[in-house]
Amino acid sequence: MYKFKSEVNKIDDVYRIKIDVPFAVKFVCLYLFKFNDQYILIDAGLNMGNWSKLLFSALNDLNITIGDIDYCFITHIHMDHIGLVKTLKRKNPNLKIVMNDITHKVLRWETNDSTMEEVKAEAKKVANLMIKYGISEEKGKRVVQFFTFWPKLLRYQKPDVIVRDNDRFLDDLEIIWTPGHSFGHTCIFNAKKKYLFAGDHILSRITPHIGNFLIPNTLKEEYEKYDFDNILEHYLNSLDRIDKLNTKIIFPAHQNIIYNPHERILEIKRHHENRLSEISNLIKDKPMTPFKISQIHFGTDLDELNSFMALSEVLGHLFYLEKQGTVQKFEKSGKIYYKN
DSSP states (O other), X not given: OOOOOEEEEEETTEEEEEEEOSSTTOEEEEEEEEETTEEEEEOOOXXXXXXXXXXXXXXXXXXXXXXXXXXXXXXXXXXXXXXXXXXXHHHOTTOEEEEXXXXXXXXXXHHOGXXXXXXXXXXXXXXXHHHHTTOOHHHHHHHHHHHXXXXXXXXOOOOSEEEOTTOEETTXXXXXXXXXXXXTXXXXXXXXXXXXXXXXXXXXXXXXXXXXXXXXXXXXXXXTTSOSSOHHHHHHHHHHHHHTTTOSEEXXXXXXXXXXXXXXXXXXXXXXXXXXXXXXXXXXXXXXXXXXXXXXXXXXXXXXXXXXXXXHHHHHHHHHXXXXXXXEEEEETTEEEEEO
């Protein structure tokens, strides 16, 4: 069993509960604060090892019980952010779970036995595309396994409150849909204090993974005007949107508190500009498959999961360049190549 450790500190009037995770990001931060006499918890953490015990112990150290918390706001569907949502609801039936409508629909789709065949079919479509992009058929099979395994670690919990982009929560908290790291990723903004609870959207030292997701056909139809390929453009646009808020402090789900939001946003944008330039230069007069580009750009010593994420990241940048007309793709011998 994983044994994690926790740490609690206070930033202004916000409690940060920091607990280890066995991933590259090292730890997850949940945030607890009072707003209009209501306790709000940002995210539900990880359902693994002694994580739940550490969370309840941290609350106890603050003389707060799970019964005192009025709302739990879920930023996105990933297992280290939504893992304990059902546990929290069971321990406090009066706790109101708040989710973006997109997050809820994807969660329901991924965790429902009746839709498992559709999930698997969508995973196979992604795998077949990845094979065209350069991976082996054997790796393609593991892509299917990857997409069908992770939902099994999630547990469905019907939200009590559904939010959508531009909604107001508890009158004064702004709901901001920020797709990129996850299709339904959502930030919550306290306009009075200029605080942004950013989930994985903006981190202090690394950039969140921007990649491809499995989306139920019903959502594709609902968001027919949304470009599901050009995810990077959605992400960059949402960075601009956050920048215009003139945020004072960003509370991210990993790494350090961000006290220079504007500068950090500019750094992230420069990072993606540099990656776009590097990828574009890499295929100048030398067509390559996206997988080959990812191997050159990120290296070949990655484990299988990170190798897939590297390919996904490269594809996000290639799709962006393709939309701009900077690069072109063509098919040869069953493989897709990009050229500049």
